[in-house]
Amino acid sequence: MSLSVRLQQQLPGIALDLEFEAPPGVTVLFGRSGAGKTTVINAVAGLLRPQAGRVAVDDWVLFDTDQGSWLPTHRRRLGYIFQEGRLFPHLSVRQNLAYGRWFAPRGAQRESQDRVVEMLGIGHLLNRRPAMLSGGEKQRVAIGRALLAAPRLILADEPLAALDEARKAEILPYFERLRDEVSVPILYVTHSAAEVARLATSVVALQDGKVLRHGPASDVLADPSVAPAGVRAVGAVLQVQVAQHHADGLTELRAGDARLFLPRIPHQVGEHLRIRIPAQEVILSNKPPEGLSALNILSGTVEAVRAGEGPGAIVSVKTPAGVVLARVTRRSVEALGLELGQPCHAVIKTVALAPQDVGGRVAT
Amino acid sequence: MSLSVRLQQQLPGIALDLEFEAPPGVTVLFGRSGAGKTTVINAVAGLLRPQAGRVAVDDWVLFDTDQGSWLPTHRRRLGYIFQEGRLFPHLSVRQNLAYGRWFAPRGAQRESQDRVVEMLGIGHLLNRRPAMLSGGEKQRVAIGRALLAAPRLILADEPLAALDEARKAEILPYFERLRDEVSVPILYVTHSAAEVARLATSVVALQDGKVLRHGPASDVLADPSVAPAGVRAVGAVLQVQVAQHHADGLTELRAGDARLFLPRIPHQVGEHLRIRIPAQEVILSNKPPEGLSALNILSGTVEAVRAGEGPGAIVSVKTPAGVVLARVTRRSVEALGLELGQPCHAVIKTVALAPQDVGGRVAT
Amino acid sequence: EGILIFAAASLKTALDQIAADYSDQTGGEVTVSYAASSVLARQIQLGAPADLFISANVQWMDVLVRDGLVDASSRVDLLGNHLVLIGVPAQAEAQIDAALDLNARLDGGFLAMALVDAVPAGIYGKSALQELGLWADVEGRIAQSDNVRAALALVATGAAPLGIVYGSDALAESRVSVIGVFPSDSHPPIIYPAAATRDAAPQAFAFLTYLQTDTARAVFEAQGFTLPQG
Amino acid sequence: MGWLGPAELEALRLSLRVSIWATLVSLPLGIFVAYALARWRFPGRQLLNGLVHLPLILPPVVTGYLLLLTFGIQGPLGRFLAEFGIVVAFRWTGAALAAGIMAFPLMVRAIRLSIEAVDPKLEQAGATLGASRMFVFATVTLPLILPGIIAGAILAFAKAMGEFGATITFVSNIPGQTQTLPSAVYSFLQVPGGEPAALRLVIISVIVAMTALLLSEYVGRRVARRVAGT
Amino acid sequence: MGWLGPAELEALRLSLRVSIWATLVSLPLGIFVAYALARWRFPGRQLLNGLVHLPLILPPVVTGYLLLLTFGIQGPLGRFLAEFGIVVAFRWTGAALAAGIMAFPLMVRAIRLSIEAVDPKLEQAGATLGASRMFVFATVTLPLILPGIIAGAILAFAKAMGEFGATITFVSNIPGQTQTLPSAVYSFLQVPGGEPAALRLVIISVIVAMTALLLSEYVGRRVARRVAGT
Numbered sequence A, B: 001m002s003l004s005v006r007l008q009q010q011l012p013g014i015a016l017d018l019e020f021e022a023p024p025g026v027t028v029l030f031g032r033s034g035a036g037k038t039t040v041i042n043a044v045a046g047l048l049r050p051q052a053g054r055v056a057v058d059d060w061v062l063f064d065t066d067q068g069s070w071l072p073t074h075r076r077r078l079g080y081i082f083q084e085g086r087l088f089p090h091l092s093v094r095q096n097l098a099y100g101r102w103f104a105p106r107g108a109q110r111e112s113q114d115r116v117v118e119m120l121g122i123g124h125l126l127n128r129r130p131a132m133l134s135g136g137e138k139q140r141v142a143i144g145r146a147l148l149a150a151p152r153l154i155l156a157d158e159p160l161a162a163l164d165e166a167r168k169a170e171i172l173p174y175f176e177r178l179r180d181e182v183s184v185p186i187l188y189v190t191h192s193a194a195e196v197a198r199l200a201t202s203v204v205a206l207q208d209g210k211v212l213r214h215g216p217a218s219d220v221l222a223d224p225s226v227a228p229a230g231v232r233a234v235g236a237v238l239q240v241q242v243a244q245h246h247a248d249g250l251t252e253l254r255a256g257d258a259r260l261f262l263p264r265i266p267h268q269v270g271e272h273l274r275i276r277i278p279a280q281e282v283i284l285s286n287k288p289p290e291g292l293s294a295l296n297i298l299s300g301t302v303e304a305v306r307a308g309e310g311p312g313a314i315v316s317v318k319t320p321a322g323v324v325l326a327r328v329t330r331r332s333v334e335a336l337g338l339e340l341g342q343p344c345h346a347v348i349k350t351v352a353l354a355p356q357d358v359g360g361r362v363a364t
Numbered sequence C: 001e002g003i004l005i006f007a008a009a010s011l012k013t014a015l016d017q018i019a020a021d022y023s024d025q026t027g028g029e030v031t032v033s034y035a036a037s038s039v040l041a042r043q044i045q046l047g048a049p050a051d052l053f054i055s056a057n058v059q060w061m062d063v064l065v066r067d068g069l070v071d072a073s074s075r076v077d078l079l080g081n082h083l084v085l086i087g088v089p090a091q092a093e094a095q096i097d098a099a100l101d102l103n104a105r106l107d108g109g110f111l112a113m114a115l116v117d118a119v120p121a122g123i124y125g126k127s128a129l130q131e132l133g134l135w136a137d138v139e140g141r142i143a144q145s146d147n148v149r150a151a152l153a154l155v156a157t158g159a160a161p162l163g164i165v166y167g168s169d170a171l172a173e174s175r176v177s178v179i180g181v182f183p184s185d186s187h188p189p190i191i192y193p194a195a196a197t198r199d200a201a202p203q204a205f206a207f208l209t210y211l212q213t214d215t216a217r218a219v220f221e222a223q224g225f226t227l228p229q230g
Numbered sequence D, E: 001m002g003w004l005g006p007a008e009l010e011a012l013r014l015s016l017r018v019s020i021w022a023t024l025v026s027l028p029l030g031i032f033v034a035y036a037l038a039r040w041r042f043p044g045r046q047l048l049n050g051l052v053h054l055p056l057i058l059p060p061v062v063t064g065y066l067l068l069l070t071f072g073i074q075g076p077l078g079r080f081l082a083e084f085g086i087v088v089a090f091r092w093t094g095a096a097l098a099a100g101i102m103a104f105p106l107m108v109r110a111i112r113l114s115i116e117a118v119d120p121k122l123e124q125a126g127a128t129l130g131a132s133r134m135f136v137f138a139t140v141t142l143p144l145i146l147p148g149i150i151a152g153a154i155l156a157f158a159k160a161m162g163e164f165g166a167t168i169t170f171v172s173n174i175p176g177q178t179q180t181l182p183s184a185v186y187s188f189l190q191v192p193g194g195e196p197a198a199l200r201l202v203i204i205s206v207i208v209a210m211t212a213l214l215l216s217e218y219v220g221r222r223v224a225r226r227v228a229g230t
């Protein structure tokens, strides 16, 4: 299922005028504060009636101002995680979670409540009222409530912003699983480069109500001109398989013909994964390096050199493991003579590949 | 000025029972969602009357249940940035910003409104009402409002969580400047490891209402047992001076007897700064490395090796620039024979030292 | 300075006209406050600055005399009234006596009266019905209003087929017809006593006298009031 | 309650019955009208609003008279209802109707204010979870306005307990049928020396109404706390 | 307004004066009491609450009688005020007092509900910025409850325009002094043929009260929108 969005709406600050197609998976909306992200999501949800536009999931039209069609919010089968929680204050956490279940069609594929509760770590809160929860606890319940409504379209507005790193790390895989297993389109707003890099199937960069750039995550993130995400988010994604867990706490991965080491991950031997290698964590060398603490060294040839406006450049290196991106200074590019076709070695620290950057299961 | 806090409060979920001293500068409270961070801040603000405890700034007692003293909130000279904004809906942004100024004593040292407005990028919003702002815009106004009240104590509850990376990068230096120039104690809640590492003078790690660990930022952050911040935040802080801006977009710093290169920063030649070198970004080598894209190589000797529970270890290397921390695998520690007193070379990527990790001015 | 008269509300039309005439003739200003006799009497008890009190019943005047709040020597029985049985126009006229079959005429409907234990018209009506031996027949079929005008309205709007009101009230209402007049000996005399108050201004006595002139009496009679016997 | 005579006890019982029915029957309509006024924009909204407020603005006697004209035996609505065997004229049901109408503006206002205080964002959240407008109303709006509904209902009850003018004009005062406490109080106040009896009844009705009000405060606060979850 | 006689015009003017004063003078007290009831917990809170509601519960005549007893010429408060040269008995000021007291519960309730709808978190935010309770009230609470205050004030005004029972019982029905529109309506209804005149006055007072109400709706909505900033 894919979501197509076209909108025009005049707001006091900005004029929204945009069109994009969100393929199955997670489409991340990003852009600076006030760029119009929440407005777009609200229009998709039907909470705001845009002056002109059309939103459809495949050929199920949610609204089309040309045809004058308009599906009310409650028929859109949404799971909307609001920027500010919006829990029902008079219902217990348990009742909040159960609210959406009333409306899910009988046969709808639906998460088990127990599982969602456990993942969100809200089991001990079930009998409390929202007023007795902390900010992060509220947001976790809000996530659970949306997921349990058996939605056909998930809208998430900075769902993890209020959560601590550890909790984020626990919940992110869940969104990944939703992305990979369920074919529900997910429109996801975040300011976190790590979340963008980790979750996004495609990325829509907004600026002042317009689409600045739109495309597969890897393309948009590798583009230094898309400032908001920050160049630090640029990275390559490699398809890997878990090869072995070592006794000293490292996990060995097979990536094409190469091997990579990283701190122990919980996945089983033989599982297929994707890992993101941040361009920033990669050092290039024109000689085979020796005596380095970095365990991962991939040999390959320079495939492309893209220099940005600043002092840095992104070098693509074709290795047996796949294409690896490295962010280095232009000075180094010259010093090392990194030109097209030039052989070179990519050095990747083991610890730089933290579990956070390991994507969930990949359908094989 | 330093803030001392002692609290006991029974809540439905947890029993709060803690005591800590916040030295001048930024004291970051961190801990998982629901650990009690907001509750502590509310007690300091006087919005919650704890069952027992005492809070004082130097010997100015805000409250002391033993003596039965209690200063009402409005006499505590606070700047409280709430987790949820709490702007006055009936006032324009301009009026919201001006609200606190009424009460600042005549002579109080006070930010210029223009400056705060410019820094927060809210100049174009001044005549709007809060209902017409996006989530991030609201939070920026809330920050401005608190800062303009000429507070003697700043309380910030996840102030930047709703902001995009670029805006965060703009506002963080401002908090740094507050920390370094004004002697106002700042109690700051965040889940972002980058913010902790960048801002914290000292860190109070909370768990289930108790103080898990408390001390100078570098100590707490270098302690792998303090899970919430994540080992990725560990890093060393070096005192440096801007030496030269190069034509190819790099800035050269003098650090002790060594030199460091990093992408151009806006500081003037001769200025003193502190930079954080994330332990994770440092590669160690037992031979002088050659042909690497990394421009910064510091030679020194191993001063300490701390192995955590996982596969990693933190190696302290004494270099002419100061002590540098490196996070490497235990496997590499053995392979390279990194033992006390052993000479070695620390390799730091130029681009890894992004402007984000450059601290503000240091009083000289 | 003018004088302030406290008068039973039912006197309004006549008294307004008489007061206007009086002012024209003497230049003396007369202000009248109309309300229920009970309300006015109680206000006088509690110090109201009234100069003259005209009550719709004897009891309240008696109370004020007892309390020494009115000048007993100035008390006169100013007016009288008839009690009449009214009905919707379809009702035939009849002699009001013991033979009257009220229940047949009510035909399941209600007999509209003022409160039979509290409001003068109701009290008079009840004693008349008792005297005529009709009370027991209709006791359960009486709709009591808070004042006689409301009882009239019940009949006028057709809500009640019959009612007992003053002759002066029935006169001007075209939607009701008078079935008959109660014999004046079937109930205590209907008397509107008047008296100057204890602290009355001298002009009050003059006006009280004027009220008893033929000019004034003509106006009262035109409004359906009678003059006291004797 | 040896303190009260059987007639007075009867009046108290009747007042309670009338007020409770007036409140309960008008409550659903009150909630509906309050919701319509608070959340919908439709032509005639101001007209409806004005109509609802009319009993507050009109002198009660006038309201009673209008009721008599429309719901009386001869009134169009009265005749219409009579076809279904519903008679309100001179019945306690009529007293309840009058009391309900007099109390209606108060009830609607209280409920309306509480509806306006509900954050539409919560209702939106309900809609995104798949709940229809009706369901959102029943599961989100209604529980959140419960304190307002309780307050409005009790206020209406208290007002109904004290209503007199419209009631007596519309349905008169028929002991056992329509003689409520306030009618009885009024009767006592009309006759000299009736004050102590009136006072007794006033105290009774104040006690009842106050108990209801304080109870509503208490229940309202508990419900509000439950609703706010604190 | 050739439609109205001079006496009727006088009554209209007086009603407006009485209602406006009743509303304006009681407003500050109403806001204070509403705030105290909404936000403070103090002993006697329920007593105060009950007292405020009393005029709503009591039959108006009883309220008027109690006013007469306390604020009358011989009443304790009446004598106390008289020492300061303030006389309310049988003056328009007394009518304003009666109207104000009768309208007070409605005013307080409206304002109180709007205060309870203000999120205390905003008031806390004001306190953290250094504002004292009073200042927070003036700059945060008060602007936010402005729609409620307007609603409460207009409601009180409308109620005051229609008040009759307590007024006539307390200050009588003296033309030019205490004869408000409803009292004039009453006077006309007490005499034969007075209905058309009464109807005319009723229409006038309905127009005035309705205009005020609709205006308050409009102003209230505009203010609410301004306050919400949407």
Ligand SMILES: Nc1ncnc2c1ncn2[C@@H]1O[C@H](COP(=O)(O)OP(=O)(O)OP(=O)(O)O)[C@@H](O)[C@H]1O
Residues within 6 Å of the ligand: A131, A132, A133, A134, A135, A136, A137, A162, B011, B012, B013, B014, B031, B032, B033, B034, B035, B036, B037, B038, B039, B040
């Ligand atoms: N008003 C309240 N009444 C009772 N318990 C509360 C209340 N607010 C929070 N709690 C509970 O107290 C604990 C501490 O809450 P607090 O808001 O201080 O957490 P926090 O550390 O700020 O969390 P977060 O990072 O999610 O904002 C939590 O377990 C929460 O469930």
Ligand SMILES: Nc1ncnc2c1ncn2[C@@H]1O[C@H](COP(=O)(O)OP(=O)(O)OP(=O)(O)O)[C@@H](O)[C@H]1O
Residues within 6 Å of the ligand: A011, A012, A013, A014, A031, A032, A033, A034, A035, A036, A037, A038, A039, A040, B131, B132, B133, B134, B135, B136, B137, B162
């Ligand atoms: N209710 C509203 N009425 C008018 N303008 C609004 C409203 N809400 C937001 N805006 C304006 O519309 C623009 C887009 O707002 P939106 O909430 O969509 O931003 P956003 O991208 O979600 O920002 P953030 O990341 O800060 O949440 C902003 O300039 C904002 O000021």
Ligand SMILES: [Mg+2]
Residues within 6 Å of the ligand: A037, A038, A039, A083, A157, B134, B135, B136
């Ligand atoms: Mg937003």
Ligand SMILES: [Mg+2]
Residues within 6 Å of the ligand: A134, A135, A136, B037, B038, B039, B083, B157
């Ligand atoms: Mg919190």
